[in-house]
Amino acid sequence: MLHKCEGIVIRTNAYGENNKIVTIYSKELGKVGVMARGANKPSSRFTAVSQLFSHATFVFQRSTGLGSLQQGEIMDSMRSIREDIFLTAYASFIVELMDRTTDEGKRNPALYELLYQVLHYINDGFDAEILTFIFEMKMCDVIGITPELNRCASCGATEGSFAFSIKEGGFLCNRCFHKDPYLIKVSPATLRLLRTFYYYDLNRIGNLSLKEETRKELRFIIDEYYEAYSGIMLKSKRFLKQIGSLKVNLPEKKGKPD
Known part of the structure; x- marks a missing residue:
């Protein structure tokens, strides 16, 4: 059966010398896997659409299991990201994170839209770290x-x-601070931002700018929370932490590009 979908890689x-198994999160079908035969050859028609982050339309044949890519048309290569x-x-x-937390074949248009918006905003020059915080939350x-x-997790108080x-x-x-000796006390602004x-409505994105201290507090809380509750260990997260020290020594980018 022939399927067509819009998706993001x-x-x-790599599969063999020249082939690729490409996992796509699609608007119409959710997560799907396809074989892109010959995609690693320089002259392949699948080279562009089989790159990580590529936003494209895909046509593939599948009855059960892994599909076979037949056609692909790039919509956005996410060049700035790469x-x-x-x-x-x-x-x-x-x-x-999207790959590890979603199951194949489960359609979720809202989740696709979230992935689409976050990656496109990063590619367009909006603050990548803040967008990552939004995505994680x-x-x-x-x-x-x-x-x-929205309230105290213990007693329900809102004031x-x-x-x-x-x-x-x-x-x-x-009134419930005594219940957690490892309580994380941060600024009220950081709690509001969480x-x-x-x-956050990504359709109304505006200027994104945060102080470094606020970033550190958000980063710490989200990382600790995920580590405690998600059970997910990602190689990309370790890499992100490794380059973090390099990032803080560079001029800060504020908002969208000029």
């Missing part, structure tokens, strides 16, 4: 580890001062 694996080591690192983490629902961000508790799985009010990113 989230993983590639030409920048830092953007590549963030995008690699995003697609690996929104993926909590997909993984089934949504933190409590008072708050901190973040990994143990309790979300915000903890000052909630904002979870609910």
